[in-house]
Amino acid sequence: MYLYVTTSGLNSFFIETGELANFALRFFKEVFKRPFEFKEFLRQCYNMGNRSLLLVGVTGFIIGLVFTLQSRPKMIELGAVAWLPSMVSISIIREIGPIITALICAGRIGSGIGAELGAMRVTEQIDAMDVSGTNPFKFLVVTRILATTLMIPILVIMSDAVALFGSFLIENFKGDVSFTLYFDEVFRALTYSDLIPSTIKTFFFGFAIGLVGCYKGYYCKHGTAGVGLTANAAVVEASMVVFIIDFASVLITDIFYSI
Amino acid sequence: MINSEVRKKMVIIKDLVKSYGEHRVLNGFNMELYEGETLVIMGKSGSGKSVMIKCLIGLESHDSGTITIMNKNLDKMDADTLNEIRTEVGFLFQGSALYDSMSVRENLEFPLRRHIGKFGELDDATPLVMEALESVGLPQTIELMPEELSGGMKRRIALARTLILKPKIILYDEPTTGLDPITSKEIVLLMKSIQDKYKTSSIVITHDVDCARFIADRMILLIDGINYITGTFAELSKSDDPKVSAFFKT
Ligand SMILES: Nc1ncnc2c1ncn2[C@@H]1O[C@H](COP(=O)(O)OP(=O)(O)OP(=O)(O)O)[C@@H](O)[C@H]1O
Ligand SMILES: [Mg+2]
Numbered sequence: 243m244y245l246y247v248t249t250s251g252l253n254s255f256f257i258e259t260g261e262l263a264n265f266a267l268r269f270f271k272e273v274f275k276r277p278f279e280f281k282e283f284l285r286q287c288y289n290m291g292n293r294s295l296l297l298v299g300v301t302g303f304i305i306g307l308v309f310t311l312q313s314r315p316k317m318i319e320l321g322a323v324a325w326l327p328s329m330v331s332i333s334i335i336r337e338i339g340p341i342i343t344a345l346i347c348a349g350r351i352g353s354g355i356g357a358e359l360g361a362m363r364v365t366e367q368i369d370a371m372d373v374s375g376t377n378p379f380k381f382l383v384v385t386r387i388l389a390t391t392l393m394i395p396i397l398v399i400m401s402d403a404v405a406l407f408g409s410f411l412i413e414n415f416k417g418d419v420s421f422t423l424y425f426d427e428v429f430r431a432l433t434y435s436d437l438i439p440s441t442i443k444t445f446f447f448g449f450a451i452g453l454v455g456c457y458k459g460y461y462c463k464h465g466t467a468g469v470g471l472t473a474n475a476a477v478v479e480a481s482m483v484v485f486i487i488d489f490a491s492v493l494i495t496d497i498f499y500s501i
Numbered sequence: 502m503i504n505s506e507v508r509k510k511m512v513i514i515k516d517l518v519k520s521y522g523e524h525r526v527l528n529g530f531n532m533e534l535y536e537g538e539t540l541v542i543m544g545k546s547g548s549g550k551s552v553m554i555k556c557l558i559g560l561e562s563h564d565s566g567t568i569t570i571m572n573k574n575l576d577k578m579d580a581d582t583l584n585e586i587r588t589e590v591g592f593l594f595q596g597s598a599l600y601d602s603m604s605v606r607e608n609l610e611f612p613l614r615r616h617i618g619k620f621g622e623l624d625d626a627t628p629l630v631m632e633a634l635e636s637v638g639l640p641q642t643i644e645l646m647p648e649e650l651s652g653g654m655k656r657r658i659a660l661a662r663t664l665i666l667k668p669k670i671i672l673y674d675e676p677t678t679g680l681d682p683i684t685s686k687e688i689v690l691l692m693k694s695i696q697d698k699y700k701t702s703s704i705v706i707t708h709d710v711d712c713a714r715f716i717a718d719r720m721i722l723l724i725d726g727i728n729y730i731t732g733t734f735a736e737l738s739k740s741d742d743p744k745v746s747a748f749f750k751t
Contacts, residue, residue, distance in 0.1 A: 358602075361601075362600075365596055365598055365601075366594045366595070366596055366598040367598050367599070367600050367601070369555075369560050369594065369598065370592070370594055370598040370600070371600075371611075372560060373558055373560065373587055373590075373592045374587070374611060374612035374615065374662075374666075375584045375587050375588060375612065375615035376611065376612075376614065376615050
């Protein structure tokens with residue numbers, strides 16, 4: 243019985259993964275085909291940025307504040323408080339900024355896409371598009387995946403900047419460190435090997451969030467009740483994929499630099 | 502009706518079979534639609550009317566049988582030809598299916614974006630949009646969003662969106678379901694006036710006997726996955742077959 247449950251769970255996991263890969267393949271097939279729905283792409287970028295900017299900004303700021311506040315006593319104890327800016331910046335840029343932003347966007351943007359496309363599917367709006375001669379996959383899916391792939395890196399950069407600023411405020415307040423001194427330290431600590439891999443992975447985060455949200459919404463079933471479930475599943479799966487990508491990227495970077 | 506044999510056939514469906522898993526919904530359905538006529542298809546809920554009409558427009562694939570629209574075989578069509586055919590075939594969805602993120606104007610302009618070819622270059626679609634809205638009697642709604650419209654208005658806007666491409670064939674999936682009797686009547690009158698004005702051929706799926714009586718040139722009852730019986734409203738409503746007469750009892 244338990245064995246059955248686990249194997250059937252595993253089965254559906256593999257089926258789902260296969261279908262998701264198929265969906266991604268279809269994206270790559272259609273993304274280069276005319277017509278390019280440029281206007282819809284811009285509209286999506288604007289909407290996503292607009293909807294997440296405040297949330298991502300506030301979260302980033304608080305993370306910067308809290309992270310600095312909490313590490314400060316320990317750093318003082320170790321006599322390493324001068325290293326605080328470098329430590330904070332490396333942690334934020336390499337890991338905390340990208341992952342927190344991606345998770346927030348999985349919740350905000352991924353669920354939004356899942357619910358919107360899901361509702362369009364069950365109310366036959368996607369079919370209506372098809373009938374009216376517009377390829378709904380191009381118009382709805384391709385534009386949204388491209389938009390998340392572009393916007394999430396931008397949101398991450400913004401969140402990193404705000405978090406560092408928050409951290410600076412604490413340092414300035416508690417340690418009397420000036421703006422130039424703080425950011426001198428930050429930029430001295432950061433190398434391209436911190437910046438490049440962590441930026442590249444944010445594009446993958448964005449792609450994954452868009453892909454999962456669209457996949458879930460595009461194949462939404464079971465009427466209006468299904469829309470809620472779809473939005474929910476989009477968040478859960480997108481977050482999981484984000485973690486997997488994060489882990490993989492760390493492994494790859496590690497291998498790359500140990501050669 | 503007399504010389505229906507020589508009239509042009511707009512749609513021919515032969516031996517259409519469609520299953521979902523084990524469940525065989527259509528089991529050899531046959532149908533012909535002649536130019537300029539209104540064909541009503543009646544059937545119980547879940548009998549496969551929507552499935553049939555979706556196969557006809559290529560939204561669902563069928564298992565076997567042939568569908569011919571204006572002398573072109575649907576199975577052998579590439580995507581471009583299918584899109585070309587779709588400019589000639591309007592589809593009114595059961596639930597209106599207006600795009601909720603777009604205004605009425607944008608909803609109506611949407612089909613035009615891909616079918617500009619039919620009208621030549623189009624700088625400003627407003628005259629076409631207004632014409633379509635006027636033919637459904639709702640020109641004042643042009644800047645509203647779908648959520649600001651009542652169910653009956655939505656249905657009419659959806660009809661306007663279908664009309665804007667001036668299709669030769671219109672498929673109506675339950676145009677009056679979910680509306681009160683008076684609004685239903687208005688929609689039916691509207692369909693009739695569109696029929697007269699644009700000389701379209703139509704397939705109307707409905708449960709509504711009054712609607713059928715008013716609009717049908719010919720009727721088909723879809724029972725058990727086949728075209729159970731064909732005839733005019735008068736013929737079918739006099740039938741002794743209990744399966745048929747059940748539809749006309751009130
Ligand atoms: N995508 C689908 N997957 C599985 N079964 C389906 C699907 N679409 C329709 N069916 C089944 O096909 C049958 C016919 O459905 P259809 O929507 O055509 O009914 P209908 O005649 O239009 O009914 P109604 O008058 O209620 O609209 C139903 O039993 C339904 O369960
Ligand atoms: Mg139906």
